[in-house]
Amino acid sequence: MKSVILSDSELICLYQNGDESALKTLILRYEQKVFTHIMASVKNRELAEDLFQETFIKVINTLRLGVYKDEGKFLQWVLRIANNLKIDHFRKAQRFPSYDNNGDFDIFETLGEEDPSAEEKMIREQVYEEAIGLVQYLPKEQREVLEMRIYQDLSFKEIAEQTHVSINTALGRMRYALINLRKLIEENKLVLS
Numbered sequence: 001m002k003s004v005i006l007s008d009s010e011l012i013c014l015y016q017n018g019d020e021s022a023l024k025t026l027i028l029r030y031e032q033k034v035f036t037h038i039m040a041s042v043k044n045r046e047l048a049e050d051l052f053q054e055t056f057i058k059v060i061n062t063l064r065l066g067v068y069k070d071e072g073k074f075l076q077w078v079l080r081i082a083n084n085l086k087i088d089h090f091r092k093a094q095r096f097p098s099y100d101n102n103g104d105f106d107i108f109e110t111l112g113e114e115d116p117s118a119e120e121k122m123i124r125e126q127v128y129e130e131a132i133g134l135v136q137y138l139p140k141e142q143r144e145v146l147e148m149r150i151y152q153d154l155s156f157k158e159i160a161e162q163t164h165v166s167i168n169t170a171l172g173r174m175r176y177a178l179i180n181l182r183k184l185i186e187e188n189k190l191v192l193s
Contacts (some may be wrong), residue, residue, distance in 0.1 A: 008074040015063055023063070027056060030075055031065050042089075051089065055082045134184040142177035145170055 006014070006025070014022035023056060039048040058081050062068045074083070136144055144163065148154045154162070160170040 009070050009072065012063060012068065012070060012074065016066060021058065030078060033075065034078055037079055038086065041086055045087070051085050053080060054085050058085075079158040111170070130188065134181060134188065137184055138177055138180055142173050142180060145173040146181070149174060164166055 006022075008026065008029075011022040011026045015026070031052075035048060035052050038051050038055070041044065042048050042051065055078060059078055073184045102115065135146060138146065141163075145159055148159045149156070156167050156170045156174070163170065166175075
């Protein structure tokens, strides 16, 4: 007998209708990706485990309340929750830094220890992920040239050859891709720094 693999949407619907095992299946499906994503930023297993649990508590609460809007992007939604929790954690850590007090406390040693770039790095990461997601809204020809240039590191000559256009056309498409991407970023109020 062949086992049926249910989509995320089907599992969410089953869970919201009282099937607890559907939630377990969803968590098992994504736990490794979500944990790895968190661990890559915080680099502390205990903290990563705490943030992972907080993430899925928020997921469960949102699903139980029935306010989750299923757009077929469950994993991206979960990762956004995880990112927000990481940002909150680093904000709190900056406001209330903790220090090991071994009796040799020197206030001058603590000055400059705070790393304001941790929060900024995570926010920047999230904004860049959102900006990358906007690329899909570019016209096909512009998106193609942008992806070939950035992800495949092709020269404009190579792009022109592969897309069967002149170098000037490839350059023009890249220029318009960047202009349109800038507009999309402004429309979505993303601040790239």
